[in-house]
Amino acid sequence: MKRWMKWLAAVIIAFSLVLPDFAKAATFAETEEVFRHVLESHLSKPQESQLVQGALQHIRDMAEKEKNMRLAVRAQDDTLADLRTRIQEWKRLGGWDDSVINGWAIEGMLASLDDPHTTFFTEQDLLFFQSSVENQFVGFGFRLRIQEGSFIIREIVPESPASASPLQRGDRIVEVDGESLADKTLEEAYLYLRGEEGSESLLKVYRPSEDRYLEVKLQRALMTLPEAVGEMFDRGGIGYIRLETFGSDAVYQMQDALNAFSKSGTPLTGLVLDVRDNGGGYLSAARDIAGLFMEEGILMYTTNRNGVEVETWVRNGRDIGVPVRILVNGGSASASELLSGALRDHGIAELVGTTTYGKGSAQQVLLLSGGDALKLTLNEYFTPKRTVVNHVGLKPDLMVEDDGAQVVAALRSLGIRSWEISDRDGDTVINGIPFPTVHPVFREGVDGLEVRAAVLAELIGAADIGLLEYVRLAPYLEANPSLQLQNKNGEITLSYTSK
Numbered sequence: 001m002k003r004w005m006k007w008l009a010a011v012i013i014a015f016s017l018v019l020p021d022f023a024k025a026a027t028f029a030e031t032e033e034v035f036r037h038v039l040e041s042h043l044s045k046p047q048e049s050q051l052v053q054g055a056l057q058h059i060r061d062m063a064e065k066e067k068n069m070r071l072a073v074r075a076q077d078d079t080l081a082d083l084r085t086r087i088q089e090w091k092r093l094g095g096w097d098d099s100v101i102n103g104w105a106i107e108g109m110l111a112s113l114d115d116p117h118t119t120f121f122t123e124q125d126l127l128f129f130q131s132s133v134e135n136q137f138v139g140f141g142f143r144l145r146i147q148e149g150s151f152i153i154r155e156i157v158p159e160s161p162a163s164a165s166p167l168q169r170g171d172r173i174v175e176v177d178g179e180s181l182a183d184k185t186l187e188e189a190y191l192y193l194r195g196e197e198g199s200e201s202l203l204k205v206y207r208p209s210e211d212r213y214l215e216v217k218l219q220r221a222l223m224t225l226p227e228a229v230g231e232m233f234d235r236g237g238i239g240y241i242r243l244e245t246f247g248s249d250a251v252y253q254m255q256d257a258l259n260a261f262s263k264s265g266t267p268l269t270g271l272v273l274d275v276r277d278n279g280g281g282y283l284s285a286a287r288d289i290a291g292l293f294m295e296e297g298i299l300m301y302t303t304n305r306n307g308v309e310v311e312t313w314v315r316n317g318r319d320i321g322v323p324v325r326i327l328v329n330g331g332s333a334s335a336s337e338l339l340s341g342a343l344r345d346h347g348i349a350e351l352v353g354t355t356t357y358g359k360g361s362a363q364q365v366l367l368l369s370g371g372d373a374l375k376l377t378l379n380e381y382f383t384p385k386r387t388v389v390n391h392v393g394l395k396p397d398l399m400v401e402d403d404g405a406q407v408v409a410a411l412r413s414l415g416i417r418s419w420e421i422s423d424r425d426g427d428t429v430i431n432g433i434p435f436p437t438v439h440p441v442f443r444e445g446v447d448g449l450e451v452r453a454a455v456l457a458e459l460i461g462a463a464d465i466g467l468l469e470y471v472r473l474a475p476y477l478e479a480n481p482s483l484q485l486q487n488k489n490g491e492i493t494l495s496y497t498s499k
Contacts, residue, residue, distance in 0.1 A: 028084060030370045031055075031102045034120065035080055035109060037366055043377045044113060045305045049078035051109045056086055058108025059101060063094055113377075116185070117363055121373040126365075128194060129375075133281045134227075134247040138197045140218045142167060144189065145277050145331050145438075151181055151189050153205075154277065154403075155436035157225065161218045167205065169426050170438045174213070175204035197222050230257025234432035236416045237269035243289075246281025246335040251288040258292060258320075270414035271320065272407070274327040276353060280334030283312075283362065290342055291317030293324065293349070299342050301386060302362060302379040310379075314342075324349035325410035328396060333357035337394055341383035344397070351396040352410040360389030402454030403437040404428045409458050419459060422493040428455075442473075442492055449473050449485075451494065459483075459496055 035051055056073045063069040071090055077083070083105065091101050106120050121129060131137050141160020142153045151173040156162045173181060176192040184192075195201065200219045207214065227250040230241040239261045241254060261268045287299050291314050299312045326340045326349050337356045343349035362379040380390050387394070398413060400406045407430050408419070420431055421441055427434035428441050441452045453468035460480060465471050473494075477483055484495045 054112025055105040055108040119375045171205040228253035242274045246285035275336040276329045277331035278336040286335040293320045298384040328353040334359040345384040352398040356393040358393035405454040405458040419496045
């Protein structure tokens, strides 16, 4: 049984949501609590005047927006007492209630930090946040990735509202209820997509394959998905585990997957761990999962605002005993980066994919007296070899852009030389395991069947075609007898055995 509130007392490393609405009444007592927590503990060491001016300027801006009211912010207002006085004065002038004007004050203080991971949570926001880390969420049933500024559907959850709609993998979400997602971060996009169970939104999407826009109305539903899922590739004794989040059940589900490998009858010779688009979760989960790969060692170094360094160790773990490849991309953030960096620095794993998100900071969730909460950045973390992660990310050992090619590259680096690759129900199937990819492996071209160039390049080592999107398959079949095209039960399969 999950201990739902245990995490509140622990430092967490999480993919953060910037949540600007304040649904519950917030008194000045909470504003003062937020002020003192941030002033005394935030990693950036903000000045009192910075927080006060940030709060007042934001109230001024919102007053002008909401009521066309012009409020003057005085430069000499730089203390908490000044903030309290001005809030009381402006509240009377504008006729706002406590929840509105104090909400604006808190929002302005936090905005002055330029730290999207320090966040005020109402009680409802807190439940949303916790549910997202536990992979339980209310939503439409698709997973997104951000690519060149576009929000692309990378996976549609079975038996979800999205699966019963016209949406397809590869569609780009352009607007939500008329609000454009242009220039938004992934965190900001989730703000527009979240909502209560049963609520509806109108999505405008662009479908590149058909060069057209379409509108889809969807209703949100409650879904709970596994945090970790594992299976064996058909060839070579390689295990695969997809880790979706670092929630309270992640380590147990990881352990179950590893136990299933050992009971399969096929000796495990290598492991592919997939943390692509995994935005993070609890520090304790990352530490416990690291203990499934290593007996003992430093997980990370953290420094606080005063430069005090603390070591976090993994102890009483076990050596996984096989080479590991970790699939990463720009959506791999925070706890994903922490685990990946630690396993690489200890020589356990190599990273395959693209540069990670770059969130190398740790937060603590603090309960406020009114029942709301503050998620506050306290530390910056570094890998065991003191690699900087924050705002930089981790560069993979094998840089591979294409989703399917990343899997091929990881398996090749683990010694796999025999392949079967196909498309099935919108997935790319590689040696028996389906992967949700934005682009299919095969498509019909003007001159016959074409294959995804990046996948073929990684498969046969043809680096010269790696920058193309698709290439005609026939010439490569003629030139390479080990490359064969088969039709298995109506499914086109590309087989290859390298020397």
